[in-house]
Amino acid sequence: MRCRASLVLSVVLVLAVSCGTAALGGVRSQPGTAGPQGAEGAANPYTQWSRGPDGGAEFFPIAVWLQSPANASRYRAAGFNVYVGLWNGPTEAQLQQLQSAGMRVICSQNQTGLAHRNDLTIVGWMHGDEPDNAQSLGAGKGYGPPILPEKIVASYDRIRAADPNRPVLLNLGQGVAWDNYIGRGVRRNHPEDYPEYVKGCDIASFDIYPAAHDSPEIAGKLWYVALGVERLKQWAQGRPIWNCIECTRIQNQQQHKATPQQVRCEVWMSLIHGSMGIIYFVHEWQPKFDEAALLNDPEMLATVTQINQQIAALAPVLNSPTLPDAAKVASSNAAVPIATMVKRQGGAVYLFAVAMREGRTGARFALHGLSGPLSVEVLGEQRTLDLKDGVFEDDFTPWAVHLYRIGL
Numbered sequence: 001m002r003c004r005a006s007l008v009l010s011v012v013l014v015l016a017v018s019c020g021t022a023a024l025g026g027v028r029s030q031p032g033t034a035g036p037q038g039a040e041g042a043a044n045p046y047t048q049w050s051r052g053p054d055g056g057a058e059f060f061p062i063a064v065w066l067q068s069p070a071n072a073s074r075y076r077a078a079g080f081n082v083y084v085g086l087w088n089g090p091t092e093a094q095l096q097q098l099q100s101a102g103m104r105v106i107c108s109q110n111q112t113g114l115a116h117r118n119d120l121t122i123v124g125w126m127h128g129d130e131p132d133n134a135q136s137l138g139a140g141k142g143y144g145p146p147i148l149p150e151k152i153v154a155s156y157d158r159i160r161a162a163d164p165n166r167p168v169l170l171n172l173g174q175g176v177a178w179d180n181y182i183g184r185g186v187r188r189n190h191p192e193d194y195p196e197y198v199k200g201c202d203i204a205s206f207d208i209y210p211a212a213h214d215s216p217e218i219a220g221k222l223w224y225v226a227l228g229v230e231r232l233k234q235w236a237q238g239r240p241i242w243n244c245i246e247c248t249r250i251q252n253q254q255q256h257k258a259t260p261q262q263v264r265c266e267v268w269m270s271l272i273h274g275s276m277g278i279i280y281f282v283h284e285w286q287p288k289f290d291e292a293a294l295l296n297d298p299e300m301l302a303t304v305t306q307i308n309q310q311i312a313a314l315a316p317v318l319n320s321p322t323l324p325d326a327a328k329v330a331s332s333n334a335a336v337p338i339a340t341m342v343k344r345q346g347g348a349v350y351l352f353a354v355a356m357r358e359g360r361t362g363a364r365f366a367l368h369g370l371s372g373p374l375s376v377e378v379l380g381e382q383r384t385l386d387l388k389d390g391v392f393e394d395d396f397t398p399w400a401v402h403l404y405r406i407g408l
Helices: 002-018 069-077 092-101 111-115 149-162 182-187 191-200 223-236 260-272 298-313
Strands: 062-065 082-084 104-107 122-126 168-172 203-206 242-246 277-281 327-331 338-345 348-355 361-367 373-378 383-388 391-396 401-407
Touching: 062 298, 069 082, 069 092, 092 104, 149 168, 149 191, 168 191, 191 223, 203 223, 203 277, 223 242, 223 260, 242 260, 260 277, 260 298, 260 338, 260 348, 260 401, 327 338, 338 361, 348 361, 348 391, 391 401
Parallel strands: 062 082, 062 277, 082 104, 104 122, 122 168, 168 203, 203 242, 242 277
Antiparallel strands: 327 361, 338 348, 348 401, 361 391, 373 383, 373 401, 383 391
């Protein structure tokens, strides 16, 4: 029966890819709606740039935002492989420190950066951060409108003309996920700007931090991370999507910050809904400023390290095509939908699942076309489940993530 089941599932999954079945809607129309998502295309998208991020199937970008190169070795030990941003850089000293630590960087394209065109340490260029937000007019002068999308496109053209061998990253703000974000100023509630912004980049990213958020409209609603990924993926029209993840209090004076479980949930919400790169935001201003707050938080650092190591181990799976409609999931608690993504790689089927709301539920998964008894390994949890005729069940605690592997 095991051999017959493997053959049947193989045929069904191959047909799902070759017929180009559309993925379910995920959170496109309503934050948190379940459905398999992810990168439906071929493996690693970075092969088109000769000096870009590693194009191999074993590479998945795990980045940290705007950190001192002096800490690069510590971030490498925690599973990071890319720096995004360098304060007042790049400088010769910064690039030397990163090279010594074996850390790659995406940075501004200044004269020093261009002098290192042949240096493999630099794997991408970037715009200034969050041009979609209202721009400061200077100390005490308030804020003007966002930078116009056409200026971002013009800047992109200049960057690409100077070096076409590396991708250009554009990181956008909360408006990607939250139309009503006041920080967009006069362009608040204008999501139509975003398809124009992403024309000025090769990699599109954004940030929103629900756990540490000070607005009741967003605070604690982790699914806005997934919603932003879904929207940006739609607007980006095939460009790789990255997104930022919170892991500190940031500026929340009430001491709110994501728990280790919430951080893991946000990461896997992102990946399941199509993110192809994770950028951790690790600064903290309250109760005091700490640029590298993650490194000074042993519990969170241990969790982030474990998450990063698991992503790295699963990189060939994450870089493989997503199989839309290969599985269905039913949640026993309608208030807690489960989002899923299905992959097939190395003689196994992988089903990644995340709870999209804070609550407990039971999930019933059905993999189409599968018959006979099989064993389901729950990755990283030292347990297995029984699968019969394509169906298995599991329990989800608040913000739970479960990663399943079914050997064929």
